[in-house]
Amino acid sequence: MAHIYLASPHMSAEGYEQEYIKEAFDTNWIAPLGKNVNEFEKELSAYVHAQDAAALSAGTAAMHLALKAVGVGEGDIVFCQSLTFSATANPIAYEKAVPVFIDSDRETWNMSPGALERAFAKYPNVKAVIPVHLYGLPANMDAITEICKKHGVPIIEDAAESLGTLYHGQYTGTFGDYGVFSFNGNKIVTTSGGGMLVCSLPEEQAKERMAKVRFWATQSREPARHYEHKEIGYNYRMSNICAGIGRGQLRVIERRIEQKRHVFTYYQEHLGDLAGVSFMPLHEGERAICWLSVMQLSDDCPVKPLDVIFTLERGDIESRPVWKPLHLQPVFAGSDYFDNGGVAESLFTHGVCLPSDTKMTDADLERICSIIRGLWK
Numbered sequence: 001m002a003h004i005y006l007a008s009p010h011m012s013a014e015g016y017e018q019e020y021i022k023e024a025f026d027t028n029w030i031a032p033l034g035k036n037v038n039e040f041e042k043e044l045s046a047y048v049h050a051q052d053a054a055a056l057s058a059g060t061a062a063m064h065l066a067l068k069a070v071g072v073g074e075g076d077i078v079f080c081q082s083l084t085f086s087a088t089a090n091p092i093a094y095e096k097a098v099p100v101f102i103d104s105d106r107e108t109w110n111m112s113p114g115a116l117e118r119a120f121a122k123y124p125n126v127k128a129v130i131p132v133h134l135y136g137l138p139a140n141m142d143a144i145t146e147i148c149k150k151h152g153v154p155i156i157e158d159a160a161e162s163l164g165t166l167y168h169g170q171y172t173g174t175f176g177d178y179g180v181f182s183f184n185g186n187k188i189v190t191t192s193g194g195g196m197l198v199c200s201l202p203e204e205q206a207k208e209r210m211a212k213v214r215f216w217a218t219q220s221r222e223p224a225r226h227y228e229h230k231e232i233g234y235n236y237r238m239s240n241i242c243a244g245i246g247r248g249q250l251r252v253i254e255r256r257i258e259q260k261r262h263v264f265t266y267y268q269e270h271l272g273d274l275a276g277v278s279f280m281p282l283h284e285g286e287r288a289i290c291w292l293s294v295m296q297l298s299d300d301c302p303v304k305p306l307d308v309i310f311t312l313e314r315g316d317i318e319s320r321p322v323w324k325p326l327h328l329q330p331v332f333a334g335s336d337y338f339d340n341g342g343v344a345e346s347l348f349t350h351g352v353c354l355p356s357d358t359k360m361t362d363a364d365l366e367r368i369c370s371i372i373r374g375l376w377k
């Protein structure tokens with residue numbers, strides 16, 4: 001039986017991606033600029049209704065330039081959700097700024113507004129706040145936006161896992177001044193590797209800031225015939241080939257979201273009755289894209305997360321633990337942390353990310369569920 005991945009690239013059946021790549025080859029735009037890059041930016045920004053978008057080499061690069069765009073520099077405090085992938089916070093360190101980690105809420109699995117309020121009380125001079133929409137679940141943007149507005153601090157949303165997620169009818173990534181998307185190989189839309197920074201500031205401001213972002217992303221080259229540089233630059237632009245893949249992928253995103261949600265519903269229906277099992281929280285009025293389907297096993301559950309992971313592995317099926325909270329990571333040891341009753345840590349110790357590949361058939365899902373159910377017998 002074929003190996004089942006956690007989440008792997010899924011090209012369109014129509015071959016849209018190859019059409020855009022072929023056009024790049026035919027016109028010899030094999031470079032980090034060209035029509036696919038420009039069009040991908042327009043198409044993505046139209047899809048999420050953002051003011052502007054810049055296609056970059058990675059989601060991590062997008063986060064880095066977002067931090068620079070809001071003026072984060074050496075010694076500045078940045079509030080960052082603790083329960084996330086390290087790429088959310090690494091760019092804070094690139095700028096020699098100081099991450100302060102915020103616990104999650106049970107209801108959303110994302111940034112706790114209560115813990116955020118307490119962080120503001122201690123660090124009123126914070127420069128930016130980074131909530132994450134983990135696994136495609138939207139954060140409580142109503143409460144987070146209200147708190148950040150009150151303090152006049154910009155939000156950078158890490159929407160790397162949530163392209164297509166709707167919160168009260170609005171796309172995640174467009175609530176803050178900036179939103180970060182990733183097109184890494186395992187994300188719902190992939191360009192083999194890449195990212196996008198979207199801006200939702202008023203038009204004039206967005207234009208100006210995003211021109212600066214593109215400037216930094218292309219080595220901060222001043223407008224002179226010779227190569228003139230007044231600032232440190234980065235080589236962060238997306239390749240025209242990669243952007244072609246992204247354009248094709250974006251045409252089938254709604255199909256992929258349906259498939260991701262189907263996978264999640266399947267697990268809920270076929271595993272939800274097992275003792276000690278619960279699933280990530282979906283709410284009325286929201287559309288979570290369920291990038292990964294995540295299960296929780298309670299303390300009194302006879303089966304532990306690693307039992308599930310190792311058993312699936314023996315069947316050549318990939319699964320993984322929930323992200324280890326960043327305040328527990330050795331690399332961020334000593335960082336300040338605002339707790340909300342240990343939610344992030346609990347989700348980490350009790351969680352399993354189940355296979356969420358959109359290429360899986362119902363027969364694959366049936367096999368996975370029957371292997372898992374076997375552990376309860």
Ligand SMILES: *Cc1c(COP(=O)(O)O)cnc(C)c1O
Pocket residue numbers: 057058059060061084085087088132158160161181182183184193194195
């Ligand atoms: C994938 C991911 C990133 C990083 O994106 P890259 O494109 O891999 O650099 C950032 N944050 C989260 C939450 C992610 O899942």
